[in-house]
Amino acid sequence: MTVVDQGDDAAKEELPTPSYRSLAAPLTNPVDKFALLPAFLKVRGLVKEHIDSFNYFITRGIRNILRANNRIEARNDPNIYLRYTDVYVEKPSVQVDYKIERITPHFCRLTDRTYSAPIKVDIEYTVGGKEYILKTKRNVLIGYMPIMLRSYPCVLNGKDEAELARVGECPLDPGGYFIVKGTEKVILIQEQLSKNRIIIDTDSKGRVIASVTSSTHEIKSKTVITMDKEKIYLQLNQFTKPIPIVVVMKAMGMTSDQEVVQMVGRDPRYADLLFPSIQECASERIYTQQQALQYMDEKVTYPGAGNQKEGRSKSILRDVFIAHVPVKNGNFRQKCIYTGVMLRRMMDAILNADTFDDKDYVGNKRLELSGQLMSLLFEDLFKTMNSQAVELMNKNSDKTRSSPLDFSQLIKHEAITTGLERAISTGNWDIKRFRMHRKGVSQVLSRLSYMASLGYMTRITPQFEKTRKTSGPRALQPSQWGMLCPCDTPEGEACGLTKNLALLTHVTTDQEEGPLMNLCKSLGVEDLSLLSGEEIHAPGSFLVMFNGLILGKHRQPQKFANGMRNLRRSGKIGEFVSIFVNEKQHCIHIASDGGRVCRPLIIADKGRSRVKEHHMKELRDGIRSFDDFLRDGLIEYLDVNEENNALIALYEHVDQDGVERSSITHIEIEPLSILGVVSGLIPYPHHNQSPRNTYQCAMGKQAMGNIAYNQLFRADSLLYLLVYAQRPLLTTKTIELVGYDKLGAGQNATVAVMGYSGYDIEDAIVMNKSSLDRGFGRCIAMKKYTVTKENYGDGLSDRIAKPQRDQNGVLVKQNMRALDEDGIAAPGQIIRNHDVYVNKQTPKNTDRRVAGAPLADRDYANAAVTYKGIDGETTVVDRVMLCSDTNEKLSIKCIIRHTRRPEVGDKFSSRHGQKGVCGTIVQQEDFPFSERGICPDLIMNPHGFPSRMTIGKMIELLGGKAGLSCGRFHYGSAFGEPSGNADKVEDISNTLIKHGFSYNGKDFLYSGILGHPLEAYIFMGPIYYQKLKHMVLDKMHARASGPRVLLTRQPTEGRSRDGGLRLGEMERDCLIAYGASMLIFERLMLSSDPYQVQVCRKCGLLGYYNHKLKAAYCSMCKNGENMAKMRLPYACKLLFQELQSMNVVPRLKLA
């Protein structure tokens, strides 16, 4: 950048290449809104949805659960009761020897503990006796709640970097996970179809159905209305047969057919569609509510005793049928209206296929987060605890006991503690009360790389099974824009089903409904109960739906929506309330429920952004925060539905064809935010072929690098680190936002794109030996080995003995050389295969023991734990940690470190889904060199480009090269060229020319072998390369002879058991077909399990060889006269004996 000659016109004409500094400088137009992104992430963090959800649960959800079940009473004496008055979750602590100690997350990780906090309640209870005494108690423990890191109760909440360092935590770690028994567990985001909403769809037979999944605190039900052969029926699990819908209407008290038709709408087309149903009802001779109910009673499933049938259908209609619509005082009118609306929507769909709902539409989806899942679990466990208390009370009150009946003694906190712990550590959410059986809800947080753990936090798992072949749910939905990352999805069976959140996405939590409803009413929503069917569907008036309930209607929908939105923008109602005017359905949907995805957008008035330069200046100066933008109505959150009412421009200053500027309502904050965290590290992703970005998203999680600032103090069971990790030369804004530049996972390698040596076919790369000597791709693999010192009771326990030495002080056993004098491997000691790392000894006899007498040495058996490494590799004991686990046993953790340099077969990848193994390693002097003496670190074959179409990689190379020469990190953010967040190729080329390179990045190279110039210019420059965790050292396997399976005496299977390579059935078939009988004989017998047997020629059974008499003998014939010697596979002999044991006699007939 400094090379600008004075008076050089060409340089003046050139556009100044955008730099971060120049971008941050004030500009008149357009307003640089990028600063909003870091501001947003500063306020909300990367995993805000998890933490918000958990915080909601801790502060509100848990209270609501308690309030709903706050009273328990003895069955036979309601005066003996217990009432919960308050609940709170304290800071995480652990009780040690009647002392309460605060714990930190890192302490829990290292000592295999659960990071949990006590849940305390205030109670009010009566003590029974002759008279009831009312007592109160505060701070009663009802269980320990695992605490999400960085949530309100967490000790890390609100701590700055220095304070985090003090508690051993990495400041870049996002939190949002739990620590259960020392392992980090994430509760994945669960994707579900939204509850309490009407979905119009077709079933497998092509019938139109309207379905509602109702969910209330009491019950969850699914109501389906289908149209079969022009007649409309209600399907409910509680009924054996579909019930004609008109019958249902009549049963709910809407006996007049006219009223039914009016409820649906007066349009004659609706009436035509409804007619067959009405006719059917009439043909069944059902005219009154009574008759309808009677008809339905007969169709109830499991009616039990005949008499009880009566009245069942009414209660089903009340409690199960569209359960979320309340029935107050036996008034079914609300349900009638709701059914009417459902029917109307169905008929709309029949008349106009456009109005079908799309199940895959993101607006019809809800995301269930850890807070909700925890609250379900807690509710169940809390109820279980209470019912157990009641049961105990009943048991106690049956017996006459001296102590007074007292509930407070019966509250047992173990149930909740273990229940929560077990669910999170196994991932099985089995809640019988809600008929919920989910597996794999929580998963171990992968700490393979920083990106892998971030990726876990944004992952969304689907609810339906993955085996379905349907493509619909897997396809990229247009409504995912900005909410879910279009790139980051796994390949294979979960492709497109498992998704990831985009950078700015927020998931809502529940909001209070009551005030919002009242507010709607005061804004002119007419109450339903006052309206007739005719009026409800009057043209021009819109139904107002609130969280799936019909609230009323409004005559001026747009005005009402604007009013609500203004209230939201001024902060009078919650910022996540969505107001969506559905013109097609003549509905206004107001949603305040949890689990909706939404994202912030800049509000524009007639295409003019409300965010002005002075706002941004205030933000940069630190006067204004992101929340101020929200509060001042400059930015608002829109959910997927409300986005349909908005016209969102990408840029304020760019006009698009056919878009009226004045109709623009919102402006995107930054286009790069449509991508997620993991795909955000790809430079120029918008220049790549789409699947390449997807591949990179999978591979970025396998890259080795730095994991966290506290990586060397962690005790992960397997940890891969790069010795010299670098930050990418070509960065993106996302990289800076998520801190990948601080915890990189790769190195900037100078890459020459050319053919070399022939060892580079099929994406293999050729590496420079000197580069490897100098530390390129060097990595450290650390593995944890845990040994526990077992206690056997009676003071009997394992012991750890010091290594045995002779009188000269020389070790008796060579494999004890790594041990320290305490019998445990010493840190820094080189440890080789078969070396002992803990010299443990166990008592030979654990039950018989002379009281008090200490055991002698001979009473201990050797149980030394040996290290199983790879022969010829030098591994080092990195650390040894001693701690007592939760069962008060001593646990010894040895962390063994192995430093590896790249070798042939190790896997590498650039950031563009271009993986390849190292094909060969070549001396530096054989490598080509440029006119400036630059020698590449690796050579990549150009055939990798044409079919992959990863143009982004080429631009990365160019940008990196330009960055090197001008000394500035270049940017390659997604879609960043117009906003200056990505350097344009043209500018990069100009920079290259200015520094004497060719504009296209191709250099003049000399052959390192012959010394002459190469016959082509070579595309050469730096590309960020990742070393992936797949290394040959962990995979290579060969065997000549080795261990055998005890039973069959055949070679073992698998690398871990040093097994053989199986010549399988198909291979065998080939050999048979080829006629290579001797080879088959060798492979299947000689190399496997040959065995010599004595066969009796007469009876054909196996005999034995008597070594004393030196003669074979047949135990069947009782002589050794006709014995023959032969060889068979041991497995064959085994089969014969097994058959004999089952009374089947296999006889060998020898020729």
Next chain:
Amino acid sequence: MPKKGTKSKKVVDDVANEQENKLPDYLELQRTRVVCNADAPIHTLGFQYSGAFAAMGVDNSVSVEKFCKNFKVEINRLTEDDIEFDMIGVDASIANAFRRILIAEVPTMAIEKVFMADNTSVIADEVLSHRLGLIPLDADPRLFDYISENDVPNERNTIVYKLHVSCPKGSQRITVKSSELEWLPEGSQLSMASSAQSGDKQKTFTSFSKSQKQILEKPLGVKFKDITIARLGPGQAIELEAHAVKGVGKVHAKWSPVATAWYRMLPEVVILEEIKGDNAEKLVKKCPVNVFDIEDLGNGEKRAVVAKPRACTLCRQCVMKDDGQKIELRRVRDHFIFTIESTGALPPEVLFTEAVKILEEKCEKVISELS
């Protein structure tokens, strides 16, 4: 057909005779120059076969006389660390041989064995050793012998360094620089066997018969004092002994005496067709390294001339687009601008003479093997 063939041959013969054993221009160009076109360089390999032009009566063979007549070395720049010189009149293969020998076969001293007594720093032992190995040592390798596997380390084949730093508790964290490496001329100070064996003299890892101070003229150290080895936090310490031995870059890059050594062929920029006026101005501006200049022809006429062809970095801006055909970028095939960047063990000019010696030895070996 045969008629034609004989006829044409005759013509060629005639031409050759006329030019008196001189190649035609285009062939001469091919023989002596690499032409760097905008898309790709051509004639990169040249003519290797001695009889390539025999038919034209031109001898293409390599001969000592020719070499002696043509060979020339001119030093352009010589500093403590690097040298740039022109090597004129050799084939690329010879120049490349020197380059390869410089990188891989000229021996130096580098740390090969590290004996860790204490390392409580965050950096792992292996990584620390690796870093130590890459530190250039200020030791003349010619004064030392190679050590083989069974050799006892002595004053002739091993240099011992000590590193003992600690960061006291309560202080700021410190950076350990290469200057902290301390030369031990008397050999290792670490005792080998366990304390049980108390002999008359403690056995150490080296057996120096005399101090290296007596052998060497100047004390040994490291070339660059400011190479970061490690960082130490409060309470951390490193204590180690590092043994440097002689080796070559082929085995490990740490023994390479050069940061890099390379050559480039002399650029030659030719204006084939006169470029005047505005086009000349344009051309001058196009070149980022100012190869071209403007010559005033008087009466306002301007002409582009090649001023500094050596500066050409082959960005190929001038041969692209409009006036591209008027300019040709070439490389002189037997003129090498050779650069050696020494790591410091030996001065760059000595490195080159060492390389020549090694090549000589190799040649002698070949000759003796053949005879």
